[in-house]
Amino acid sequence: MYSIRIRTNQRTDVLKQGDQASIGVLMRDRSIRYFYWGGFSLILQRKVKLQVEACTSERNWDPRHPHSQLPHWIDLNEDEYLLGSYDGTLIYTLLPFTILRGLKPEP
Numbered sequence: 001m002y003s004i005r006i007r008t009n010q011r012t013d014v015l016k017q018g019d020q021a022s023i024g025v026l027m028r029d030r031s032i033r034y035f036y037w038g039g040f041s042l043i044l045q046r047k048v049k050l051q052v053e054a055c056t057s058e059r060n061w062d063p064r065h066p067h068s069q070l071p072h073w074i075d076l077n078e079d080e081y082l083l084g085s086y087d088g089t090l091i092y093t094l095l096p097f098t099i100l101r102g103l104k105p106e107p
Contacts, residue, residue, distance in 0.1 A: 002040050004082065004093055005054040005073065012053065023091055024051035026081055030103050038090030048091060049081035055097045079103065 003016050006023055015021055017039045024032040026049040056071040076082070076099060083098035084091050 001056075001071070002058065002093075002095065002097075003056045003071070004050075004052045006051070007053045023084075023093075025049065025084070025086075025091060026051060026102050035086070035091040036089070038087070038092045040095050041085050041092035042095055043092075044083075044085050044094055046086040046088075048084045048086045049100055049102050050084040050091065050093060052076055052082045052093075055082060055093075074099075 001016060003014050005012060005014050006021070007013075008022075013021060015023075015037060019037070019039075021037050022034040023037040024034055027033050032051055054073040054075045057074050058071055074097075079101055081100045081102050083094045083100055085094050086092075
């Protein structure tokens with residue numbers, strides 16, 4: 001199952017499809033702004049960079065095969081972001097996961 005892990009202050013949350021949360025987006029001025037998260041999407045409307053701590057790798061996982069490996073986490077560096085989509089109201093994480101490089105946000 002696709003999942004992302006985000007960090008808000010000292011709390012870490014794992015988000016799956018259907019969860020309600022806010023997610024950080026890197027703005028042009030290098031600040032982070034929080035928007036409501038809508039889940040995962042295959043459609044790119046307006047490209048955004050999502051501040052995510054980690055995402056799952058589905059490469060070796062097959063839910064039909066009892067001996068397949070569970071998804072493992074891919075940690076992102078501080079200057080890496082996931083590609084997301086903004087529809088004017090909600091932020092979506094684009095599938096398949098695409099890691100983008102960006103400037104570090106200002107503290």
